[in-house]
Amino acid sequence: MNASQASRTELKSYLKSRRDEVETVLWELLPKPDGMAARLNEAMRYPLEAGGKRIRPLLVLIGADFCRGASQADLYAGRWWPEGEDELRRALLMTACAIEMVHTYSLVHDDLPCMDDDDLRRGRPTSHKVYGEAMAVLSADALHTLGFQILASVPERFAERSYYVARDLAVACGYPGMVAGQVVDLEYEQKQGTEEVLEYIHHHKTAALIRAGLTMGARMMGGAGRDVEILAQAGMKLGLIFQVVDDILDVVGDTAALGKQAGADEKLGKLTYPALIGLDQSKARVNALRDEIFALLEPEGERARVLLDITTELVEREA
């Protein structure tokens, strides 16, 4: 195993541990499947039970760590939190869960018959296949609200920070962001688009929420000004990487590894980078974005190292 492989293994093990930490809080924040609306609560939990990479919650924690200047060595050695900061830890983990709730709501609605009409998500039948369309719509609506409810329930000491965090989340997932991307994405199915349109879709549909992960973490940590600005810039590029790699994997990837139908984009006539500029140019675009992130973050030194590791990981991911 060479140095780069060793570092990659270390990152993966770090991310897995932090993912576990987030999930403990995630299950606690979701309603238990009992009472009069037990089936609603069950349907809210279902799409989250399939696992997933939890990229957005992880980026919340990574954004916060960047702001407080945590070192890669400390983080990889399991020293994740400053002593005596239990309420701050709670607030950050709740913020991480909030963005995952909102991301998950969007997946459930995207999969509906009137949208992408997907039967499979993360290797399991989609929500409307299991619970029916009405419950899929409503349980996702409930996850959407729950994201904002969680932000409005962090320890009261952080009430003011929560206001800025909620704004980042809302702008990223609402009409100025994700929903606009989804609308234009649907409009351009089976229709010739330009690179400008494709950038618009990717920026709005995916990158805005990835970016929000980093800035929400920063703001809940009390970060502002230049720190948030750097994270916002890096986050947008990272979000584009994430989506272009997704498009590439849809062409070259494997259904089993992806947990969703490979080739789905082509079948739907989606406007994607591989469809528009070809696979090689798409890969070149990913590498260029990675270089831009490195140019932006390397001057930040130690505190940027985990974010750079995760950038490399997202460039090289195969599922």
Next chain:
Amino acid sequence: MNASQASRTELKSYLKSRRDEVETVLWELLPKPDGMAARLNEAMRYPLEAGGKRIRPLLVLIGADFCRGASQADLYAGRWWPEGEDELRRALLMTACAIEMVHTYSLVHDDLPCMDDDDLRRGRPTSHKVYGEAMAVLSADALHTLGFQILASVPERFAERSYYVARDLAVACGYPGMVAGQVVDLEYEQKQGTEEVLEYIHHHKTAALIRAGLTMGARMMGGAGRDVEILAQAGMKLGLIFQVVDDILDVVGDTAALGKQAGADEKLGKLTYPALIGLDQSKARVNALRDEIFALLEPEGERARVLLDITTELVEREA
């Protein structure tokens, strides 16, 4: 015209003026129908353009006025705001708009083919009839988020209050409130329910958000403790009145006046008060709730008078 009619006319004119005030801000907060996602923005505006009573935003203002002890005489004479409080005024009007965005999103989703499958709302074709199902789902999602974005954009001085306001809104419209009511409502279509189930549906589906209107206004005014508690109790009862009267009007009302198909509940086999306990008992229930609100609020004197007037109005409404 007798004294009671005169007072009713005065209330109606007051509500109309304040509705106009809310609407000015409402149109300003909605995105303009231009740019790449112009059609999304247009679809967001569409269900709000049909007008409606704007009960929830009005209750936000009424809850705030209760907290600051505004007199009925001042309010009916057009003295609505304390001098030099432009930012507070702005924050309250934004709060009023936020709840209307969330209420409207829920109507658009309720009308979908997989839910109540309604063609008509406020006398106009429903969103999915005009824009298609995908856009109806997404534009309502965008209104849902916009509600929370607005709360996270009130003047920064009120950031901390906004956190409590957002919590009230989220609890009222999410899994602990409105969505749970909607799920149980759908489950009991064509199925025999008990009065307990019906109370659950009405409390959750309708009353929780009506109550939130009053408490959100109070909290944005800086109210807390006993004031919020009284408003919460009165708001829940007012919400029940609103829904039971809705059920009654669905039986005895007129399609043209209602702006929606009369008799729709019976056709869907909805669990309603008239269906369960008959019209006379339903009306008796409404009157009993009104008496409870009067018993609760009359001791509050002058500051409760507008809320009592609106209670009477909602008991007697015919559309």
